[in-house]
Amino acid sequence: xxxxxxxxxxxxxxxxxxxxxxxxxxxxxxxxxxxxxxxxxxxxxxxxxxxxxxxxxxxxxxxxxxxxxxxxxxxxxxxxxxxxxxxxxxxxxxxxxxxxxxxxxxxxxxxxxxxxxxxxxxxxxxxxxxxxxxxxxxxxxxxxxxxxxxxxxxxxxxxxxxxxxxxxxxxxxxxxxxxxxxxxxxxxxxxxxxxxxxx
Amino acid sequence: xxxxxxxxxxxxxxxxxxxxxxxxxxxxxxxxxxxxxxxxxxxxxxxxxxxxxxxxxxxxxxxxxxxxxxxxxxxxxxxxxxxxxxxxxxxxxxxxxxxxxxxxxxxxxxxxxxxxxxxxxxxxxxxxxxxxxxxxxxxxxxxxxxxxxxxxxxxxxxxxxxxxxxxxxxxxxxx
Numbered sequence: 045x046x047x048x049x050x051x052x053x054x055x056x057x058x059x060x061x062x063x064x065x066x067x068x069x070x071x072x073x074x075x076x077x078x079x080x081x082x083x084x085x086x087x088x089x090x091x092x093x094x095x096x097x098x099x100x101x102x103x104x105x106x107x108x109x110x111x112x113x114x115x116x117x118x119x120x121x122x123x124x125x126x127x128x129x130x131x132x133x134x135x136x137x138x139x140x141x142x143x144x145x146x147x148x149x150x151x152x153x154x155x156x157x158x159x160x161x162x163x164x165x166x167x168x169x170x171x172x173x174x175x176x177x178x179x180x181x182x183x184x185x186x187x188x189x190x191x192x193x194x195x196x197x198x199x200x201x202x203x204x205x206x207x208x209x210x211x212x213x214x215x216x217x218x219x220x221x222x223x224x225x226x227x228x229x230x231x232x233x234x235x236x237x238x239x240x241x242x243x
Numbered sequence: 244x245x246x247x248x249x250x251x252x253x254x255x256x257x258x259x260x261x262x263x264x265x266x267x268x269x270x271x272x273x274x275x276x277x278x279x280x281x282x283x284x285x286x287x288x289x290x291x292x293x294x295x296x297x298x299x300x301x302x303x304x305x306x307x308x309x310x311x312x313x314x315x316x317x318x319x320x321x322x323x324x325x326x327x328x329x330x331x332x333x334x335x336x337x338x339x340x341x342x343x344x345x346x347x348x349x350x351x352x353x354x355x356x357x358x359x360x361x362x363x364x365x366x367x368x369x370x371x372x373x374x375x376x377x378x379x380x381x382x383x384x385x386x387x388x389x390x391x392x393x394x395x396x397x398x399x400x401x402x403x404x405x406x407x408x409x410x411x412x413x414x415x416x417x418x
Contacts, residue, residue, distance in 0.1 A: 113340065115363070116355065116359045119263055119329070120304065123303055128336055131341065146303065147302070147306075150300065150303065153301065158310050158313035158321060161293075171288075172418065174296070176414070178291035178377070179378045179387040179418055181374065182391075183390065184298070184391055190396055207361040207362055211369065214369075216372040219272070219280070221276065226362070230359065233359065234359070237357040238350065238358070
């Protein structure tokens with residue numbers, strides 16, 4: 045629907061530190077509007093395509109760096125990325141503009157859907173369609189987490205797999221509150237990582 | 244706090260957002276626990292429906308909080324829940340982004356980044372489990388989940404197609 049939806053064949057030569065260009069605020073806003081509307085089930089792949097491949101606003105390494113920062117910060121990853129990226133090029137205004145571009149259109153759409161669901165959610169056939177989609181959406185998330193977990197569980201086990209398994213047990217099976225599980229496991233996991241860095 | 248739904252939305256979502264390492268998906272079980280088990284704002288089916296709507300519409304997954312907020316307290320609830328979920332973490336991201344580059348290569352920075360990866364994977368795995376349990380009430384629904392997981396893992400087919408097929412299967416009334 046948007047130009048960013050074009051296949052990856054539109055990529056020019058990968059940007060290098062010398063060829064990256066800086067976006068203006070309106071460009072920043074439009075880029076994140078496009079990302080917000082093309083991305084679904086996670087907008088980050090689209091953000092990468094837009095920023096590195098199409099607009100050449102960052103090198104792939106810079107993108108990965110900003111992306112990994114956005115991933116481990118709390119909150120929605122792509123939203124954190126918009127803030128990290130926007131602030132880098134336009135300070136607070138850049139962060140606000142990227143945030144508004146990313147959240148604005150989806151919020152309008154989701155509000156319309158929320159109103160429709162409130163009115164028609166009880167209609168039997170709609171409920172059936174949604175329950176089908178809900179089952180598929182759960183499956184999609186399983187696939188995502190299996191892909192994420194593969195590198196962690198594939199190599200020789202260190203602290204990583206036990207921490208992941210304990211987090212899963214605590215939250216999914218024991219149904220303990222997230223803050224408790226987090227406040228216990230995060231320091232332990234970080235401490236192990238700390239000693240591993242030293243080697 | 245339990246008497247004013249807007250205050251409850253603001254308080255809960257602001258707090259859980261700060262522990263949502265791994266993105267909105269990592270916080271799904273906590274949202275489910277609060278909305279279904281603790282606050283009784285909605286039932287399992289409604290929660291699964293809302294997640295399905297959020298997944299099938301464009302934009303960041305975090306907009307499920309907009310749907311929950313709307314369900315609880317209308318437009319005001321949608322605004323409050325979304326703001327509470329997004330603004331504190333964006334402020335954190337803004338502050339960290341300004342200082343982070345200075346500590347590139349610092350041992351504590353590497354340790355924090357590496358230490359949080361397995362935690363977020365475990366949390367997102369828990370989300371998948373909680374969602375499957377909320378959405379799948381019989382063996383056919385479980386098969387749809389399993390089939391979608393297999394296709395999404397093995398191919399690059401746009402998940403919207405799988406959602407469409409699952410929606411049609413849902414009309415059959417088996418799920």
